[in-house]
Amino acid sequence: MNPHARRIEIVLFDLDDTLHDDTYAYHNAAEEVAREVAAEHGVDAIALKAAYIAQAEGFWHRLSAHDLKVRLASIRASMWQAALDSVGAGGDPELAQRSAERYNAYRVKYFTLFPGAVDLLRSLRERGMKVGIVTNGLSETHREKIALLQISEFFDAI
Numbered sequence: 001m002n003p004h005a006r007r008i009e010i011v012l013f014d015l016d017d018t019l020h021d022d023t024y025a026y027h028n029a030a031e032e033v034a035r036e037v038a039a040e041h042g043v044d045a046i047a048l049k050a051a052y053i054a055q056a057e058g059f060w061h062r063l064s065a066h067d068l069k070v071r072l073a074s075i076r077a078s079m080w081q082a083a084l085d086s087v088g089a090g091g092d093p094e095l096a097q098r099s100a101e102r103y104n105a106y107r108v109k110y111f112t113l114f115p116g117a118v119d120l121l122r123s124l125r126e127r128g129m130k131v132g133i134v135t136n137g138l139s140e141t142h143r144e145k146i147a148l149l150q151i152s153e154f155f156d157a158i
Contacts, residue, residue, distance in 0.1 A: 010130040015142055019117045020149060026056060029106035033080075033099050041095070043087045051083035052103075076100040111148050121154035132157035 016022035030052045031045070038045035056079055080103065081096035089095065124131050131154055135142055146152050 008129065010132065011124055012132045012134045015133050015135050015145060016137060019113055019121075019151070020145055021112050021114055022145075024112065025107050025110035027053065028110045029103050030056075032106045033102045036102065037084070037089065037095070037099060041089045043084075043089045048083055048087045048089075051086040052080060055079035055082050076103060108144075108148055111145060113149055113151070118151070118154075121151065125154055130156045 013019055027049075030049045034045040034049035034052065037043060037048055059075065059079060077097045077100040080099040081090060081093065084090040084096055084099070121131060133142070133146070133155055143158070146155075146158060152158070
């Protein structure tokens, strides 16, 4: 062993698409909502899903300090409103709100850890390492994900 090598004592992880398959969750939730809206309002489900995903991805690319202070529920409703507008179904603000609520309910149904994530976290803890999560997301959603994924016990800092 190299006498100058430093022992790793702390390991930091991002949550979304590192430990948790967030892309799977939000794509599937968006698809479920899009299919429901399509059935109710005669719009193209594929186009609506694509429009919502474009809105969501655009939000994360444009994320500002101000956005971190806004409740995610209102952000999601505005993203659904823009997606609905783009497919010609934006006349009803209540539809955007309902779509956001449905999306939130479906999203948690698809929360899943990547294979081996728990084993890795457990192994790091057993080796005495400090483990933390560092992320650029909203605290509100990440704490919810951590709780629902039942992984908080593995982290010293979030």
